[in-house]
Amino acid sequence: MTQGKLRARQRFTEVLKQDSTFPLSVEKAGCGLYTATSGAIDSVPVPEVRAFEKEFLQYVETSHGRFESIAEKKALDDAI
Numbered sequence: 654m655t656q657g658k659l660r661a662r663q664r665f666t667e668v669l670k671q672d673s674t675f676p677l678s679v680e681k682a683g684c685g686l687y688t689a690t691s692g693a694i695d696s697v698p699v700p701e702v703r704a705f706e707k708e709f710l711q712y713v714e715t716s717h718g719r720f721e722s723i724a725e726k727k728a729l730d731d732a733i
Contacts, residue, residue: 660699665689667702680723681710 668689671677677685685706688694697705714720 661692661695663699664694664697664702667699668694668706670703677710678720678724680720681714683723684710684713684720 668685671682688706688709694702694705
């Protein structure tokens with residue numbers, strides 16, 4: 654396995670980790686998983702992934718407000 658693939662798996666593992674006292678909603682967890690599987694965080698150093706994810710989710714929530722739409726519809730569509 655190449656070093657790049659190992660680091661990608663490490664990033665994915667970091668995205669899967671959640672704070673036990675404040676777990677993510679399904680909508681936010683899905684958004685985080687998308688960033689990991691789409692390659693959007695490939696340039697983020699592994700130790701910084703969790704901080705990046707937290708800031709990214711805050712940005713999405715404040716700038717786009719899409720998490721409520723996903724929760725209401727219980728689905729993703731092109732509008733979201």
